[in-house]
Amino acid sequence: MFDVIIAGCGPTGAMLAAELRLHEVRVLVLEKEPEPASSFVRIVSLHMRSLELLAMRGLLDRFLERGRQRPVGGIFAAIAKSAPGGLDSAHDYLLGIPQPIVEQLLEDRAIELGAQVRRGGAVDGFDQDDAGVTVELADGQRLRSRYLVGCDGARSTVRKLLGVGFPGEPSRTETLMGEMEIGVPQEEIAAKVTEIRETNKVFSLGPFGEGVYRVVVPAAGVSEDRAEPPALEDFAQALRAVAGTDFGVHSPRWMSRFGDATRLAEHYRVGRVLLAGDAAHIHPPAGGQGLNLGIQDAVNLGWKLAAQIRGWAPETLLDTYQAERHPVAADVLDNTRAQVALASTEPGAQAVRRLLTELMDFDEVNRYLIEKITAISIRYDFGPGPDLLGRRLRDIDIDLHQGRLYDRLHRGRGLVLDRTERLSVEGWSGRVDLITDPTAVLDFPALLLRPDGYVAWLGEHQQDLNDHLTRWFGKPSE
Numbered sequence: 001m002f003d004v005i006i007a008g009c010g011p012t013g014a015m016l017a018a019e020l021r022l023h024e025v026r027v028l029v030l031e032k033e034p035e036p037a038s039s040f041v042r043i044v045s046l047h048m049r050s051l052e053l054l055a056m057r058g059l060l061d062r063f064l065e066r067g068r069q070r071p072v073g074g075i076f077a078a079i080a081k082s083a084p085g086g087l088d089s090a091h092d093y094l095l096g097i098p099q100p101i102v103e104q105l106l107e108d109r110a111i112e113l114g115a116q117v118r119r120g121g122a123v124d125g126f127d128q129d130d131a132g133v134t135v136e137l138a139d140g141q142r143l144r145s146r147y148l149v150g151c152d153g154a155r156s157t158v159r160k161l162l163g164v165g166f167p168g169e170p171s172r173t174e175t176l177m178g179e180m181e182i183g184v185p186q187e188e189i190a191a192k193v194t195e196i197r198e199t200n201k202v203f204s205l206g207p208f209g210e211g212v213y214r215v216v217v218p219a220a221g222v223s224e225d226r227a228e229p230p231a232l233e234d235f236a237q238a239l240r241a242v243a244g245t246d247f248g249v250h251s252p253r254w255m256s257r258f259g260d261a262t263r264l265a266e267h268y269r270v271g272r273v274l275l276a277g278d279a280a281h282i283h284p285p286a287g288g289q290g291l292n293l294g295i296q297d298a299v300n301l302g303w304k305l306a307a308q309i310r311g312w313a314p315e316t317l318l319d320t321y322q323a324e325r326h327p328v329a330a331d332v333l334d335n336t337r338a339q340v341a342l343a344s345t346e347p348g349a350q351a352v353r354r355l356l357t358e359l360m361d362f363d364e365v366n367r368y369l370i371e372k373i374t375a376i377s378i379r380y381d382f383g384p385g386p387d388l389l390g391r392r393l394r395d396i397d398i399d400l401h402q403g404r405l406y407d408r409l410h411r412g413r414g415l416v417l418d419r420t421e422r423l424s425v426e427g428w429s430g431r432v433d434l435i436t437d438p439t440a441v442l443d444f445p446a447l448l449l450r451p452d453g454y455v456a457w458l459g460e461h462q463q464d465l466n467d468h469l470t471r472w473f474g475k476p477s478e
Contacts (some may be wrong), residue, residue: 001026001132001145001146002026002028002143002144002146003026003146004027004145004148004149005028005133005143005145005147005148005149006027006028006030006148006149007030007123007148007150007152007157007158007235008029008030008032008150008152008153008277008279009029009030009031009103009104009107009119009151010103010151010279010294011099011277011294012151012276012277012295012297012298012305012399013031013149013151013277014029014103014107014109014134014173015106015110015154015294015295015298016118016149016298016301016302017029017110017113017115017117017207017278017414018106018109018110018113018302018464019299019302020112020115020302020305020306021113021114021115022057022113022305022412023303023307023309023310023412024114024303025245025305027114027115027116028115028116028117028118028143028145029107029110029118030118030121030135030137031115031117031118031119031120031332032120032122032123033119033120033215034119034120035119036103037148038437040253042098042177042256043096043097043098043225044097044098044099044102044288044291045070045075045094045292046063046094046291046292046448047094047288047289047292047373047374047375048052048087048092048093048094048375049375049376050291050292050375051063051091051093051095052089052091052376052392052394052395052406052453053295053299053452055090056093056406056410057109057410057412058407060091060241062105062109063095063097063105063395064186066101066327067095067096067097068095068097069094069095070094070095071094072087072094072370072374073366073370074346074371075288075370076287076335076370076372077201077286077287077338077343077356078201078343079356079357079359080140080352081341081360081361081366082256083366083367084366084367085369086364087367087370087371087376088131088376089394089395090394090395091374092353094164094288099373102291108427109449113427121137121139122163122362123135123137123138123157124137124138124157125161126148126158128271131146131155131272132145132146132147133145133146133148133273134145134221147273147274147309148215148273148274149273149275149305150162150274150275150279150452151275151276151277151279151294151298153277153278153279154278154279154282156275156278158275158279159279159280160303161277162270162273162371163270164266164267165266165267166264166266166394168261168263168264168282168333169260169261169262169263171222171259171260171261172216172259172260173219173222173259173260173340174219174221174222174257174259175202175216175257175258175259176215176217176218176230176234176256176257177216177255177256177257177258178214178252178255178256179208179212179213179214179215179252180212180213180215180235180251180252180253180255181211181212181213181251182205182213182247182248183247184247184248186207187395189205189209189213189247191246192207192243193206196242199345200218200345201342202216202217202342202343203216203218203242204216207412212253215239215249215460217239217243218243219238222259223257224340225409227353229256229273229461230255230256230257232250232252235249235250235252235255236257243422256375258285259282260284260340262283262284262336263283264280264281264326264329264330264333265281267322268280269319269322274301274305274321276294276297276298277293277294277297277298277360278294280297280325280329280361281329281332281333283333284336284340286336286339286343287339287373287443288334289332289336289373291307292374293332293375296325296328296375298441299452300321300452301321301325301445301449302341302451303412303450303451303452304317304447305318305321307431307473307474312474313474314470314471314473314474317472323379331372335372335373340379342356343473355469378391379391383457385458386458388443388444388447388455388458389455389457389458390450390455390457391454392453392454393449393453393455396440396442397441398435398437398440399437399440403436405435406453408435409449411448413451414431414432414433414448414450414451414469414472414473415432415433415434415448415449416427416433416435416446416448416449417435417442417446417447418434418435418438418445418446419436419438419440419442419445419473420438420445420446420460421436421438421445422460422462423446425475426477427466427477428473428476431473432448432469432473444458445459445460446457446458446460446465448465448468448472450472456468456472
C-alpha cells in the first residue's frame with residue numbers, strides 16, 4: 001500500500017515525488033517509458049521562480065553545474081529588450097539546460113529521498129473509493145494507494161480516465177524544431193535569417209556549437225499524429241517554403257514538432273485523483289513557461305497532499321491547490337495566446353507588435369511582462385492585507401549564524417521569521433520552524449511563510465499568528 005502513486009516521471013512527477021518524500025510520504029512513480037529520454041535533448045530555460053524553488057530545496061547548485069546562465073530579457077514574444085535593473089529576485093537570470101538533465105536531476109533527488117520509480121509501468125485504469133485508489137497497469141498488475149496524481153503529460157491517461165474536460169483550442173499551426181548541421185557558409189545564413197525575421201518572428205536558425213544549428217521553422221498545415229517526430233525532408237520543405245532554400249540541412253541530432261493547442265483542465269482534483277503539469281494544461285511554448293509551470297504546480301501541491309496524508313491538514317487545504325494554480329495556468333494560456341498572435345505575419349499583428357515594442361522601452365512595462373512570464377509576480381488570494389500577503393518572498397540574508405532565508409526551507413516546512421523576539425510556534429514545531437532575527441531586512445515585525453515560499457501572514461501578535469498557523473498547518477498538537 002502506497003500513500004501516493006504518481007503517473008509520469010517527467011519534471012512535474014519527479015519534483016512532486018521529492019516534495020512528498022520530504023514529509024516521509026510513501027511514493028511510487030510509474031513511468032511508461034522503459035528508459036529515460038536520451039535522443040531528444042531540447043534545451044529549456046528555467047525561470048526565476050523555478051530557480052528560487054530549487055534554491056529553497058537545496059538543489060540549485062546541481063542545476064547551475066549543468067546549465068548556462070543568460071540574461072532574462074527578450075523572453076516576451078521574442079521582443080529584443082534587455083531586462084530592467086533591480087528585478088525582485090536573487091536569481092535574476094535564465095538557466096538554459098537540456099531537458100533530459102532536468103528530468104534526471106529531479107528523478108535522482110526523488111530516489112535519493114526514498115521514492116520508488118518504476119519504469120515500463122503504464123497506467124491502464126483505476127477505481128477510487130472513500131479509502132483510496134486501485135491502479136491497474138497495462139500488464140494487469142493492480143496497485144493500491146491513498147491518492148493518485150496524473151503527471152503524465154498532454155495526452156494524460158489519468159485525465160481521460162477521470163473524465164475531466166479539457167476545453168480549449170486545437171492546434172491551428174505547427175512548428176518544426178531541431179538541431180542539425182548546415183551545408184552553406186555561416187555568413188550566408190546570417191544575412192538570410194535577418195531578412196526573414198523582419199516579418200517572420202517564428203523562424204530562427206542559429207549556431208549551437210560544434211557545427212550544429214538550432215532550426216525553428218513554421219510548417220505547412222498540422223500533422224495528423226503529432227507524437228510522430230518529423231523527418232529531415234519535412235524540415236527541408238518547410239525551409240524552402242519560408243526561406244527559398246533548405247540551407248543544405250543534414251545530420252540531425254534531434255527533431256520535433258509542436259503546435260499551438262491551448263487547453264486547461266476543468267478540474268485539478270476529483271476525489272482522491274489529482275492532475276498536475278501538462279496533464280492539467282497545455283499551451284504553445286512561447287516564453288518557455290510549460291516545464292516551469294509544472295514544477296511550480298508540484299511544489300504547491302506537494303506539502304498540501306503530504307499534510308492530508310500525515311493527518312494534520314486543515315479541512316480545505318487540499319482544495320487550495322486548484323483554487324491557486326488553476327488561475328495561474330489560465331493566465332499562462334492567455335499570455336501565450338497573445339505571444340502567438342504577436343508572431344503572426346499579418347499587418348495588424350505586426351502593427352501591434354511594433355507598438356508593444358515601443359511600450360517596452362518603459363521599464364515598468366518591460367518589468368511587468370518579465371515578472372509575468374517568470375512567475376515572480378504571482379499573488380494568491382489569502383484575503384485582505386498588505387501587498388506582500390500571498391506573494392513569494394525573495395531570498396534575503398538573515399543573521400550571520402543562519403545564512404540566507406532559502407537555506408532554512410530545505411525541509412519543506414513552514415517558517416516564521418520573527419523580528420520581535422516574542423513569538424512562538426509551540427504546538428506547530430513539528431510542521432513550522434522559527435527564526436528569530438531582529439536584524440532581518442523586512443518592512444514588517446514578523447511573517448509566516450508556507451513551505452512553497454509564499455507569505456501567509458504578516459504581523460506581530462501571537463494570537464493572530466496562532467490563527468494563521470491553524471489555517472495553514474492545522475490544529476496545534478497537544
